[in-house]
Amino acid sequence: MYTVSVRSHVMIAHSFRGELFGPAQRLHGATYVVDVEFRRPELGAEGVVIDIGRASDALGEVLGQISYRNLDEVPAFTGKNTTTEFLSRFVFDQIAARLRSGALGSGSKDVTALRVTLHESHVASASFEGPL
Amino acid sequence: MYTVSVRSHVMIAHSFRGELFGPAQRLHGATYVVDVEFRRPELGAEGVVIDIGRASDALGEVLGQISYRNLDEVPAFTGKNTTTEFLSRFVFDQIAARLRSGALGSGSKDVTALRVTLHESHVASASFEGPL
Amino acid sequence: MYTVSVRSHVMIAHSFRGELFGPAQRLHGATYVVDVEFRRPELGAEGVVIDIGRASDALGEVLGQISYRNLDEVPAFTGKNTTTEFLSRFVFDQIAARLRSGALGSGSKDVTALRVTLHESHVASASFEGPL
């Protein structure tokens, strides 16, 4: 199995609901350094999993939807705790949709699995992975 | 599959038995930077894999058992080479036991797999992973 | 010249005023991974620049003042852009005050300079340094 990984980042504000979160129930924020891993059993004719330039552009486009935003006010997230886990799944679903539509060019539909990891600090991260 | 990862570290002394180890047969030591990854197929009500605060506390508690110790003198390790691999398994078993007892709070028993990685330098690491 | 460095992190929300900031004028947030370097020309009797445990505690105490907060609502920052540069200076001043009062124990008053660096992502950071 081959994997290609690209990295970008995004800075957001949000708050959590639930006693579990302690002081993180207050409005605060995070920088997420985001890795997306694209998996494919065989390489295409050019010898790549996917066009890394298009992969980076797609990640930038997805993160652009939440970049410099207060996630508490994003309609799509109403009633949700936008935890690192939740946002990993959000990025996964958005990249997966772009792959299914062929938007990442040749090889888009040959990617069989994705893993998205959000690093929230030097000591904690979360990820979501699954087949496509 | 969702994953949450927490990081801490521990500093220990030990020595190894066996010609394989060359100069590491002498009493020496290591800093291990330790990552524990908790895996769970679905998120709980709060939108998390597990309470990250409790996960960090549990890791601190486990590492506290060996912190600033000469592992050659720890009764539980008598007759064992406390290699990076061996210690990855030790941390795995200790965290797994805490999950099974529910000590990490809501979600403790929903974690289906763990991966523990010990980084012994900028060029080497070992890990143990498995289902719970 | 000897230096000792300790690291911690903090997660905050804020917004900036000024066209320069583009989309960062909106309420957003950041994780800052914070390094504090303590400089001293000669070591004390124990062979250290400063008690690293107390240094970490002091850093935790300083970051605790802004942790999980919306900095736009912190009275001490009213009318200020809480940029990465500004916050580096804030941490510097707070640690410097604790050194001057002797709060970091033996050696507090022998530290002659500090450098505080806030990493806001994997590609950007800011710092403030100066003599005490």
Place this chain on the structure above:
Amino acid sequence: MYTVSVRSHVMIAHSFRGELFGPAQRLHGATYVVDVEFRRPELGAEGVVIDIGRASDALGEVLGQISYRNLDEVPAFTGKNTTTEFLSRFVFDQIAARLRSGALGSGSKDVTALRVTLHESHVASASFEGPL
């Protein structure tokens, strides 16, 4: 499952054929920071997956074949795009052959899977993994 990972690096020149690659069709180069992960279900008598010294030596030997070379002129790669993905597979195959011949010593034939990752920058990497 146990894993042991070793890291080294290599610096090469090459060019790519195909419009997909844009400016990378020109002769350019890369530093690859290379991680090889060796997986084994149970530890050997000494408590290790494999002799880490021999693993590092094997990686050095494999990378030595391409180190400080223009890959466009390496006969084994004629007609191939030596992408990061392709080179991950090259290193995988070379290490796998050494394991099968027993060249990494005790445990060589007990390693059941490998993952090779080449980091080409702070924002991109590729890997190849598979059973042995």
Place this chain on the structure above:
Amino acid sequence: MYTVSVRSHVMIAHSFRGELFGPAQRLHGATYVVDVEFRRPELGAEGVVIDIGRASDALGEVLGQISYRNLDEVPAFTGKNTTTEFLSRFVFDQIAARLRSGALGSGSKDVTALRVTLHESHVASASFEGPL
């Protein structure tokens, strides 16, 4: 003294002349992960050292001159060994010229010093620093 740092990278081919360089006399290449630190004694009205967006753009523009190139064929470098040290100075001079011309916007002429670091692997780097 305040510092702001931005990071990017570039991939190039080149060769060195001189026995000192051993196998690096052959055509090979490198990924350089490049940090540029901008220093300024006091912050401007907005609370920043310099517009970080413009700083990143300037770094991209400078690296674009050598990106995906064989430096042995770049006229400006004829007769030079394009070592990591030499290229650090090249980036320094190019950024300095843009600051002197005011091309980085408000604060361009208030930056009093620069440090440029090129990381060529996980174990080696070079830098050039100086006043403006």
Place this chain on the structure above:
Amino acid sequence: MYTVSVRSHVMIAHSFRGELFGPAQRLHGATYVVDVEFRRPELGAEGVVIDIGRASDALGEVLGQISYRNLDEVPAFTGKNTTTEFLSRFVFDQIAARLRSGALGSGSKDVTALRVTLHESHVASASFEGPL
């Protein structure tokens, strides 16, 4: 001012004397990831600060003196707390002596300053720097 930096690591055991050290008074150990920065105002004829291969060899030779050792039993350190600060100075002095004797080849005597940093974990480090 030009700087070249090389990295290696060493694993040792030791204990500290003094209540300040709390549990670190017990025999324990550390991995130190060691960076040595060589500074020189102008480059030599080849375009380098110093031969990076010889610099790495010299660092390996210095660390070899303490590698896989219990520092409590090293005669040269009798009566000393071998803190991270102390060991930074030890490495500095050893590299400085090699530079003064010309052992690092052409440019040895043109290096005007050194900085040695020992990273003891992902959250703490110490360094010693000075002119030669």
